[in-house]
Amino acid sequence: MTAGIILAGGSRSHQENYATAFAAAGCRLLAVGVAPGLDEAEAARHAELAASLGLPLLPLEAAVALPGASIASICVSLPHRPRVAALCAAAGLHLYLDKPLAGSAEDAAAIAAAVHVAGVGAQVFSHVTADWARAARAAIREGRLGRILAVHSDMLMAKGLSAIVASKVRQEHGTFTDFGRDLVKRELTDMGIYPVSLVAWLLGTRALSVQAVTANHAFAQHLEHDVEDYGAMLVDFDDGVVASITCGRVGWHAWRRPFLARVVIVGERDTLVFDSEPPELTLTSGRGVAPPGFNAIDPMEMWLSTQASPRPQPAVSAIPLGGGTPDVAAFLAMLAGSEPAGIDAGAAAHHCAIIAAAYLSAAEKRAVAVA
Template sequence: MARHRVVALGGNRSHLESYAREFAADPRCELVAVADESDVPQYREGLNRLLAAELDVPYLTLSEALALPGVDVVVSCVDIERRSRVARAVLARGTHLYLDKPLAGSVEDARAIADAADAAGVVTQMLTTVHAPWAQEAKAAVRSGRLGRIGAVHSDMLMAKGRPGTVPAATVRREHGSDGTFTHVAAKRELFDMGVYPVALIHWLTGRRVTSVYGVTGNYFFAEHAALGIEDFGALLLTLDDGTVATACCGRIGMPCHPQVGERRVTLVGEEGLATFTGSDPHIEIYNTEPVITTAPVHPNDPMQMWSSTARETQPPAKDRRVSLQREERSDIAAFLDCLDSGERPEVTARDALHHVEVLMAGYESAASGQAVSI
């Protein structure tokens, strides 16, 4: 018998496409509904109802779903701009909460979530890459001390999706900082959406807080980002509270730019050595007479190839020239459920995720001013 009754907030064309299915597939869980606020836009309600139909569960309003008997877990993947309000409504019911990344679109909203979680005394966790085998191997290297004191860290999260090389010639973008808007159909703010991964990883690996941020952003690859006036790439130079220096590169680089989903890696520089850990290794390369994939069908509502639901419609060609050798992987959601069962603290809670938002917002401020920003 399932130990957890789960409500999923959001719908298709969001990460809930995968989150909800993973919760539903775990024998510890029973997915009882897909839900959202009662006044969401019609297009969003339609996408939510579509996911509910695919999962064969009812679609309810948020208040209806939270009133269902025995619901003790909510997975939330609503629009960035609504995350704080929705999370606080869930936490007020004393319900454990699994959160999409990033936590919220402002430091104030993120702090409100962390404070509500602390007051409720429930378990929260935000999606990161910390449970991936390569990240766990990096953490083991830090703990072992074999590299000596770590003085510098570099992390990349570069997503190989979308059709690059479409930015109009001579496009030069000046950062104006975050205006609180992150939800767009065609593209995402990539310092925010991809940058949270290396920022969270650096925070988790070192156990240190960031005190200074220098950031740059730009449009280098995609016309969709340029048309919206948002960045497709960002880089951060971070100073941690013990003097460690960290750097992060993040963004979307285009489908043909990497033989798999993209570059996911971290390099640790210690007094006794240097080591790099990556999601691509170990792997084998396969060469044959098949043409190299340079393009993929473009879905009009998903030109950046963000969602599996639209991929099912366009059927992009598979990338099969690099094959990663399988390593045992503990999924982020399974780790969250393990913490519910054991009573252990998750690796990345809402309180941890608040600091990630502080760093990312400082990155936007720095990119706009050209100056380092202190936290």
């Protein structure tokens, strides 16, 4: 599908990844649109991204009106997402939305409402378009496991330089609106949204309540900024299924790949495991690897633009035997009518409500109902 893309978002954000993916899919990147009301630093990042891609930098209202514009890729900071999404949807553009959808359950619901009123297509980045996730859903729908009893899902990222963190019981806060730090991320939000979205999508039901804990184990940066690097939750769904979820971040040297995403589905007939790890034959020389250089503006290795060279790799030869479907490509196929939808805005709003309940649960040390 050939589409004209407006990028609402700047450098050192996931917009770097999304822009690359849309270009690789054959779309035309038309402009970077700067929404009114952004602070000076975020507006400057928009300008950096436009310069790096050779694109015009325009006010967002002008960008969405460009001839051929049909999709807005939205990756602005969380407080601005409802307003930016509403502006782009009202202009008739389909929306490709960064995860998490918003910084609160209320803002997420407002975005879903704007999409509904405008009648445009929307998808939020997730892992559900990957082959292993689709295989898990097919196993459930085909009845291979019988009645589903429980689900467990992990999303663990290996990025950044870990350090010994002083043992300390974390005192969590009741909201997740302070997600947008440059140096660190709240991992219950950043990583937890993946398994939350995956489990809810697999079960096709709504969550009722959440019990959650958060902690600091691996990174001095997270501890210094009072941001968790690990979270775990129990989620009760309305069909009686209980899901356990873990999410977080460890140092890049702790795992041979950038991340592990996994789901274990327990049914009356069988238990099956699906994950992001392709079956492979791995041969390792045993030689060590020097750690990468420390980048003060991106210590957690979050952004493409701040990584001057790929991370050092051990002397490994791997023969991958699996594959997957990029989420951007699946979104374009959905708009063309050839693929099922991934996570739409309405579903994503519910997933944000689950995360919001998890933070409140971790703060108040009790089960919390999902709004």
